[in-house]
Amino acid sequence: MTANAIVQMIAVLGPVALDLAPKLAAVWHKESLTPEEVLALCAPARKSYDQGIVEVRTRLAALGIQLPPSAAAS
Amino acid sequence: MKKTALTLWATIWIIVTFASGCSTTNTAGRLLATTVQSVDAGMQGWWTYEVLGYATPDQVALVRESYGEYQAAELLAEDAYVAYAKTGDESAWQRAADGLRGAQGHLLQLLEQFQKKKGPP
Numbered sequence: 001m002t003a004n005a006i007v008q009m010i011a012v013l014g015p016v017a018l019d020l021a022p023k024l025a026a027v028w029h030k031e032s033l034t035p036e037e038v039l040a041l042c043a044p045a046r047k048s049y050d051q052g053i054v055e056v057r058t059r060l061a062a063l064g065i066q067l068p069p070s071a072a073a074s
Numbered sequence: 075m076k077k078t079a080l081t082l083w084a085t086i087w088i089i090v091t092f093a094s095g096c097s098t099t100n101t102a103g104r105l106l107a108t109t110v111q112s113v114d115a116g117m118q119g120w121w122t123y124e125v126l127g128y129a130t131p132d133q134v135a136l137v138r139e140s141y142g143e144y145q146a147a148e149l150l151a152e153d154a155y156v157a158y159a160k161t162g163d164e165s166a167w168q169r170a171a172d173g174l175r176g177a178q179g180h181l182l183q184l185l186e187q188f189q190k191k192k193g194p195p
Binding site for chain 2: 016019020023024027028031032033034035037038039041042044045046047049052053055056057060067068
């Protein structure tokens, strides 16, 4: 995992790249990866759109970030 | 149009190629996992954008649809990957991987396009 690669990822994805970089490094540095482990790593794809919204709302609320009225009400 | 997807894939390629101690076994599985993790990261940013009130209803509808298409392509890719891991037949996996790349590229393109202008609602 090079510093330049991480900087590029941050430029494309924003701050979420800081979470993504170690996850990708773990995928590629692991000595062996079984199909079962691959499928486990693919679990985020099961997340529905609405589940993603709930996840983010929960995280922002935990950080004390006030949401706009329209987002908080729905 | 495909700048975001190409940039992301180029970045991932850089990481894969130049990262020290990179393992090359089960490349198909690693690429599949990398795709899923990368899309999830992009969607985390989008969901934050939407929750903070920056996305329009039309944009949300388009991203929601594209995300559904990505999920369908990813399921196909998983099945194809499992079959490839069992039988060694790469043809179905390659087709599914191409479909997944296309869906991922379209989704990431939308995310970049819609999040170009950020500001208070």
